[in-house]
Amino acid sequence: MEILEEKKNKNRPYEPILEGIPDWPVYQLSKNRKEFIETVTRKSLERIKQLRPTRKQLIDEIEATAYREQNRIKRNRWRVDPKDDSKFWSGIKNDLVELSSKNQEETGAKEDEILERIVNRYANEIAGNFKPNSYRVTREVIKFFFQRLLNGARVKKFGAFFRNQYTLRDKIQIVGKVGMLRKLAKQGTVVMVPTHFSNLDSILIGWVIHSCGLPAFIYGAGLNLFNIKIFAYFMNSLGAYKVDRRKKNLPYLETLKMYSNIAIQKGAHSLFFPGGTRSRSGLIEKQLKLGLLSTAIEAQRNLYLENQHEEVRKIFIVPVTLNYNFVLEAPDLIEDYLHVKGKDKYFPEQDKYGSWQLIRFLFKFFTKGSNISVSIGPGLDVLGNFVNEDGQSIDSHGRIIDTKDYFISNSNITTDKQREDEYTRMLSNRIVKEYHRINRVFASHIAAFVAFEMWQKKFPKLDLFSLLRLPEEDLEIEYAEFRETFKRVRKRIYELKGEGKVYHATHLKGKADKVIKLGIENVGIFHLNRPLLLNKKGNIITKDLTVLYYYHNRLVGYDLEQHI
Amino acid sequence: MTLSSISEKPIGVIGAGNFGTVIANILAIHSKVLLYARDERVVSQIRDKRENRGYPIHQNIEATHDLAHLARTCDIIFPMVPSAHFRTMMRQLSPYLHPYHILIHGTKGFDITLPPGQTIEEIPKLTRNQVKTMSEVIQEESVVVRVGCLAGPNLAKELAQRQPGATVVASHFNEVIQVGKRLLRNDRFQVYENNDIVGVEIAGVLKNIIAIASGALSGLGYGENAKGLLISRGAVEMVYLGRALGGDLKAFLGVAGIGDLVTTCNSPMSRNFTVGYRLAKGEKLNDILADMSEIAEGINTVRIAKKCADHYKVRALITDRLYKVLFEGMTVEEALEFLMRYPLNVDIDFL
Numbered sequence: 001m002e003i004l005e006e007k008k009n010k011n012r013p014y015e016p017i018l019e020g021i022p023d024w025p026v027y028q029l030s031k032n033r034k035e036f037i038e039t040v041t042r043k044s045l046e047r048i049k050q051l052r053p054t055r056k057q058l059i060d061e062i063e064a065t066a067y068r069e070q071n072r073i074k075r076n077r078w079r080v081d082p083k084d085d086s087k088f089w090s091g092i093k094n095d096l097v098e099l100s101s102k103n104q105e106e107t108g109a110k111e112d113e114i115l116e117r118i119v120n121r122y123a124n125e126i127a128g129n130f131k132p133n134s135y136r137v138t139r140e141v142i143k144f145f146f147q148r149l150l151n152g153a154r155v156k157k158f159g160a161f162f163r164n165q166y167t168l169r170d171k172i173q174i175v176g177k178v179g180m181l182r183k184l185a186k187q188g189t190v191v192m193v194p195t196h197f198s199n200l201d202s203i204l205i206g207w208v209i210h211s212c213g214l215p216a217f218i219y220g221a222g223l224n225l226f227n228i229k230i231f232a233y234f235m236n237s238l239g240a241y242k243v244d245r246r247k248k249n250l251p252y253l254e255t256l257k258m259y260s261n262i263a264i265q266k267g268a269h270s271l272f273f274p275g276g277t278r279s280r281s282g283l284i285e286k287q288l289k290l291g292l293l294s295t296a297i298e299a300q301r302n303l304y305l306e307n308q309h310e311e312v313r314k315i316f317i318v319p320v321t322l323n324y325n326f327v328l329e330a331p332d333l334i335e336d337y338l339h340v341k342g343k344d345k346y347f348p349e350q351d352k353y354g355s356w357q358l359i360r361f362l363f364k365f366f367t368k369g370s371n372i373s374v375s376i377g378p379g380l381d382v383l384g385n386f387v388n389e390d391g392q393s394i395d396s397h398g399r400i401i402d403t404k405d406y407f408i409s410n411s412n413i414t415t416d417k418q419r420e421d422e423y424t425r426m427l428s429n430r431i432v433k434e435y436h437r438i439n440r441v442f443a444s445h446i447a448a449f450v451a452f453e454m455w456q457k458k459f460p461k462l463d464l465f466s467l468l469r470l471p472e473e474d475l476e477i478e479y480a481e482f483r484e485t486f487k488r489v490r491k492r493i494y495e496l497k498g499e500g501k502v503y504h505a506t507h508l509k510g511k512a513d514k515v516i517k518l519g520i521e522n523v524g525i526f527h528l529n530r531p532l533l534l535n536k537k538g539n540i541i542t543k544d545l546t547v548l549y550y551y552h553n554r555l556v557g558y559d560l561e562q563h564i
Numbered sequence: 565m566t567l568s569s570i571s572e573k574p575i576g577v578i579g580a581g582n583f584g585t586v587i588a589n590i591l592a593i594h595s596k597v598l599l600y601a602r603d604e605r606v607v608s609q610i611r612d613k614r615e616n617r618g619y620p621i622h623q624n625i626e627a628t629h630d631l632a633h634l635a636r637t638c639d640i641i642f643p644m645v646p647s648a649h650f651r652t653m654m655r656q657l658s659p660y661l662h663p664y665h666i667l668i669h670g671t672k673g674f675d676i677t678l679p680p681g682q683t684i685e686e687i688p689k690l691t692r693n694q695v696k697t698m699s700e701v702i703q704e705e706s707v708v709v710r711v712g713c714l715a716g717p718n719l720a721k722e723l724a725q726r727q728p729g730a731t732v733v734a735s736h737f738n739e740v741i742q743v744g745k746r747l748l749r750n751d752r753f754q755v756y757e758n759n760d761i762v763g764v765e766i767a768g769v770l771k772n773i774i775a776i777a778s779g780a781l782s783g784l785g786y787g788e789n790a791k792g793l794l795i796s797r798g799a800v801e802m803v804y805l806g807r808a809l810g811g812d813l814k815a816f817l818g819v820a821g822i823g824d825l826v827t828t829c830n831s832p833m834s835r836n837f838t839v840g841y842r843l844a845k846g847e848k849l850n851d852i853l854a855d856m857s858e859i860a861e862g863i864n865t866v867r868i869a870k871k872c873a874d875h876y877k878v879r880a881l882i883t884d885r886l887y888k889v890l891f892e893g894m895t896v897e898e899a900l901e902f903l904m905r906y907p908l909n910v911d912i913d914f915l
Contacts (some may be wrong), residue, residue: 383663385711395707397658405663406709409739410573410639418738419710428708 014213017186021132023270024215025189026239030130036262040123044092044258048251059099059111065118065249066092072246080226082125084095089417092118115251122255123261128241135239139210144239150255150468156328172204175503176376176438177229177318178212178254180389185214185378187391189267191296192217194320195285195435196273198327202235204269205320218263220256220272245277257295264299267313274431278329280337281552284321284435287428294424300382308413314391314403316382317427319377321433323505325444325522327550342465375503376440383423385428436557441493441504447519448551450486451477451532451540453564468546477540486519487512488563498560523551574598574626575747576638578653580606581858582720583670584644585616590621590723591642593750599627600634619724629737635660640668640743642714643698646859647673648663650698653704661706664878668712668733668744671698672768673861685891690871692809697765698705712740713761714748715768717827719834723753730754732820734764756819763815766806772836773863773869773883774798775849778829779837780889780896794882796827801880803914805869808876813914836862843889844896881906 006322021027029036052058054285073081082088095114184190194205202221209217219240226232226242241259244252264270276289300315327333378386381403385393393401406423407413454477459467480519490512496502508515524531531548535541542548573596577588580601588599601607601616610616610627621627628634634641635657644651650671661667675696678687696704699711713733723729732837733744733755745755758764774794781790803816815821828834834839839860842852847861870887873880885899 385707396704397705399659401663401707402665408664411664416739422736423709 004303012212014182016213016215017182018215021135021215024549025266026128026130026216026218027132029263029266029268030128030239033127034161036266037120037123037127040118040127040259040262041116043262044119044123044255045112047254047258048115048119049112049431051250051254055111059290062092062111062114062118063096065251066096067099068249069247075118076246077171078224078227078444080223083270098269103433105270117123118251119255122247122252123259124255125244127214128239128240128257130216130218130239135216139520145393153379171371172207173214173371173373174208174376174441175373176320177378178376180379181318181376182213182389183389184318185269188314188316188353189264189299190214190217190269191264192269192271192318192320193274193293193431194271195280196275196278196396197324198278198329199228199231199323200328201273201278201322202231202240202321204372204374205547209271209319212376215269217269217271220260220270221278243272245444249482253291257291257298260292261295261299261302263406264296264315265302270296274428278333280333280340282327282330282337283556284431284439284554287556290421290424293428294420295329297382298424298426301413301420302402304404304407305413305415310464312404314387315382315386316391317380317382317431319380319431319438321375321377321435321439323373323375323442325371325442326525326527328526330524330529330550331544331547334546337550338468338546373440373505374455375440377434377438379563380430380434381425382427384427411549430515437501437503439502439554441502441508442520442522442526442553443508443519444517445551445554446489446493446508446522447516447532448548449555449560450482450489450564451542452548453561454482455545457564464549468549472542472545472547475542475545476535479534479538479540482540483512483516485564486516489560490515492558492560492563500560523548573640574638576634576641577602577644578631578634578641578657579644579646579734580610580627581644581646582617582619582779583718584642585619585621585644586720586723587644587670587714587748588625589622590750590753590898591621591747592624595624597622597625598634598638599625600631601627601629604629610665611751619896623838631657632660637721639664640666640747643667643669643671643702645671646670647671647675647698647861648859648864651675651701651705654701656739658706660889661708664708665708666710666712666743667702667706667708668714668740668742669698669702670718672715672765672772673698673865674769676868677700684867684871688870689875690868690876692872694757695809695872696755696866697762697769699761707767710737710740711735711761711766712737712744713765714744715764717819717823719827721832721833726752728752728754730756730819730823732756732758732764732818734758734761734815734820736761758815758818758820760812760815762809763806763811763813764818764820765882766809766811767816767818767821769826769865770802770805770869771828772860772865773822774802774825775828775831775834775836776840776843776860776866777882777886778886779832779840779842780844780886781840781900782837783841784896784900791829795825798829799825800912801882804878805873805880805883807899807914808878809872824892835860839863849890863890864894909915 018024026231031398049058052061066089073086073089092114099110136150181190196203202219202225216239220243221234221235223238223242225235244254260270272292274288275285275294279285296315297315326379381387382404383406385395385401386393393403395401455475458465490508493502493504497504507518520532520534527544527547530541531542531544531551533543570901574589575595576598577584577591578600579597580599588597591597594912599610606616607627607629610621614621643653675698677694677789680682684690699713702708702711707879712733714730714731714733718731730753731748733741735741736759741757750753777798778794781794799822802821803813806816807813828837831837835856835858839852839862866883866886869880869883873883881903888894889896
C-alpha cells in the first residue's frame with residue numbers, strides 16, 4: 001500500500017517553554033492537591049447554596065441527587081467506580097430520612113454538612129493526580145515504542161528497528177499556529193478546545209502538547225476511558241481530571257465546573273472537548289456543551305474582579321482540529337447516531353474496545369501508513385476575539401480591545417450570570433466557525449464525500465435511512481464520472497482555502513488519478529468492510545455505505561453538495 | 565445599581581429626527597442626555613432656541629455635533645437613525661466604542677449589502693446573508709455586544725403629548741433590558757421585555773409594509789371591515805416572512821407586532837400610511853417621495869421583503885401586490901381585486 005506523501009516536516013522539535021517540571025502549573029496544582037480540593041469544595045458549596053437558597057430547595061436537591069446516584073449504582077456500574085459507592089449513598093439516604101423527620105431547630109445545619117460530604121467526595125473523584133516521575137516515564141515509553149514501530153516498519157533494512165530515520169512527527173503532522181500557541185502559553189493561560197472524533201484523541205493531544213514544548217495540560221477526560229486500563233495509566237500521568245457523564249445532578253456539575261474554573265484561575269493550562277462526547281455522526285461539532293466553556297469566561301472575569309489594579313493573566317482559547325483518515329470506532333459511532341436519529345431515544349454509552357484492540361490498531365497505524373494531522377487554530381480571548389502574538393485582543397478592524405471592558409457595567413467590573421451565559425453562547429459559535437476554518441481536508445475526505453453524495457443524487461427520492469438500506473452490490477460509480485466530480489469538488493476546496501474558509505493537506509495537489517487513489521485507499525483504511533474500493537472494472541464500489549456516510553459527513557457544512 | 569448612579573453619566577441619543585428628539589425628551593426625565601445631530605444648524609438651533617421639529621427640548625438635553633465626544637461621555641447610547649444611514653453612522657462611531665458600551669436602537673428598517681453598482685432588482689436572489697437588522701449591523705461594525713432595540717406603537721407626536729403608550733425593549737442581555745426599562749419608563753410610558761431581539765426588530769420592520777397597504781385602502785375610501793381584514797391577514801403574512809428571516813412567532817403577537825401594526829394602520833400621521841393613501845389617490849411614487857421630509861422606511865422594506873419571499877418561497881401576497889403597485893405600475897384597485905379573488909381561505913395555519 002502506498003503511503004501518503006506529506007511535505008516533510010521542516011520544524012525541528014520545539015524547546016520546552018518552561019525549564020523544569022516543578023515550574024509547571026499542573027505540578028503546583030497536584031503538589032497542593034489537598035488544599036486545592038478544599039478550595040473547590042468550599043466554593044462549590046457557596047455556589048450551590050446560591051442556586052438553591054432555601055432549606056427546602058437544598059434538601060430536595062440532595063434527595064434527588066441521592067436517588068439518581070443509587071439508581072446509577074443499580075443500573076450502570078463501571079469498573080472504575082469506587083468500592084464504597086453504594087455504602088456511601090445509603091448512608092446519605094439514612095441521614096436524609098432523619099433530617100426530614102425533624103424540624104430545623106433540632107437538626108441545625110445538618111443539610112449543609114451532608115452536602116459538604118457529597119461535594120467533597122465529588123471533588124476528590126474529579127481531581128487529577130499528576131505525578132512528575134510517572135509523567136516522564138510515560139512520555140519516554142510512548143516515544144520509544146512509537147519510534148521503534150515506525151522505523152521497523154518503514155525502513156526496510158536490517159537493523160532498521162533501531163534507526164531514527166522517522167519520528168512521530170512524520171506520522172502526525174502538527175500544522176497551524178504553533179508559534180503563537182507557545183507564545184500565548186508563556187503570557188497567559190491556554191484553554192485548548194479540540195474536536196472529538198475518537199477515544200484516541202486524548203492521547204494524541206497529550207503528545208501534541210508535549211511535542212510543542214508545552215507543559216502538561218489538565219484534561220477533562222471522560223471517566224469511561226478510565227475503564228480501559230492502558231488509557232487510565234496514560235491519563236493519570238498526564239494530568240487528567242475525570243468527567244463522569246452519568247452524573248447529571250446539580251452538585252456534581254457545579255463541582256466539576258468549579259474545579260475547572262479554579263484550576264484555570266490558578267494558571268493551569270486546560271484542555272477539554274467542548275463537543276462533550278465523540279462526534280457520533282462524523283460531522284464537525286456544530287453545537288458545543290456550554291458548561292465547561294463557561295468556566296473559562298467565569299475564571300477570566302474573576303481574575304479581573306480580584307486584581308483590579310494589577311496586570312491580569314489572560315485566558316486564551318485555542319481551537320484545534322484533529323484530522324483522520326480512519327476512526328477506529330466509526331462503525332459503532334454512526335450506528336449510535338442513526339439509532340438516535342431514527343428513533344429519537346437515548347441509549348447508554350458503551351465501549352467495546354479494550355486495551356488489546358487498541359494496541360492492534362496502533363500497530364496497524366504505525367506499520368501501514370495513514371497519517372494524522374493536527375491543526376492548531378489561532379488564539380482567541382474568552383469572547384472569541386482574535387488575539388495577536390502579544391496576547392492583545394483585536395477587533396475586525398484591527399483595533400485593540402480590552403477584554404476587561406466586556407465585564408464592565410457603569411464603570412465597575414460586575415458579575416452577571418445571564419450576561420456570561422450569553423457570552424458563552426457567542427464564544428461557542430465562534431469556536432465552531434474556527435473548527436470549520438482550520439479543518440484540514442484530506443483526499444480521503446473528498447473521496448468519501450463525493451462518492452456518498454453521488455449515490456444520494458442517483459436516488460433522489462430515497463431518504464437517508466432507505467438509502468442506507470440499499471444492497472451494497474447495487475452501488476457502483478463509473479470511474480470517469482467520479483473523477484470529474486472529484487475534480488470539481490477539489491477545485492471548490494481550493495477556492496474555499498483562498499477565501500480563508502478551510503485548509504487542505506498538501507497531498508491534495510497533483511494529478512487527479514493519483515490523489516483519488518490515495519483517497520480511496522485511505523478512507524477508513526483499517527475497517528473490516530472498506531467504505532470505498534475499486535472493482536475489477538476500475539469503478540467505485542462500497543462494502544459499507546453506513547460507514548462511508550460517516551466519513552462523508554466530515555465535509556458537510558461547506559455547501560459542497562451543489563458541486564456534485 | 566440605583567437610579568442616581570445611572571444618571572451620573574449622560575445618556576447618548578444619535579439622530580435628532582422626530583423619534584430621536586422625542587426619545588431624548590423621555591430619557592431627559594430621568595437623566596442628563598447628549599443629543600447628536602448630523603446637521604450643525606440643528607445643533608445650534610437646539611442650543612439657542614431649545615426647540616427642534618416643533619418639539620420643545622427638555623432642559624436636561626445638551627446637543628452635540630461630535631460623535632467621539634458622545635461615545636467618550638456616554639456608556640449608554642440610543643441610535644435613532646434611518647436604516648439607510650445606519651451603517652455609515654456606525655462606521656463613524658465605531659472607532660470610539662468599547663465593549664462596555666450599551667446600544668439600544670429604535671430603527672425600523674433593514675440594511676442590505678449589494679454587490680457594487682447593482683440594485684435589489686438586478687441581483688439573482690436576496691438571502692439573510694445580505695439582509696441585516698440594525699442590531700446585526702451594530703455587531704458587525706463595532707465591538708459592542710450588549711445591544712438592544714426599541715419597538716412598539718410609538719408615534720412621535722403622541723409620545724410628545726404625553727399620551728399613554730408602551731414600547732418593547734428587546735435584547736439577549738437582561739442587563740440591557742433592565743437599563744432600557746429604568747431609563748425610559750415613566751407614568752405615561754410602559755416598557756415591556758422581550759429577549760428575541762431579532763424577532764422584535766423584524767416585526768417592527770415588516771409592519772411598515774402593511775401600513776402602506778392600510779393607507780391605500782383608506783385612500784380608496786374603504787371602511788373598517790376592509791381594515792380588519794387587512795390587519796389580520798397582514799399579521800399572518802408578517803409571521804410567515806418573519807419566521808423565514810429568523811424571528812420567533814411570539815414577537816409578532818406582542819406590543820412590537822400586533823401593537824405596532826394596529827397603531828400604524830390606523831394612523832394617518834404615519835409616513836408609510838401617507839404613502840399608501842396618496843398612491844390610492846392616483847399620485848406617482850416619485851412625486852410622493854419628493855415632498856416628504858423624512859424617509860418612509862416601508863418602501864424599501866417592500867422591495868427587500870419581496871425579494872426575500874421569492875428566495876425563501878414564502879407566500880406573501882400583500883407584499884407582492886404592493887410591490888407591483890409601487891414599482892410596476894399596477895393600480896391599487898387591480899391589486900385589491902387580485903387579493904379578494906385569491907382562492908385561499910385557511911385562516912391560521914401556524915399555531
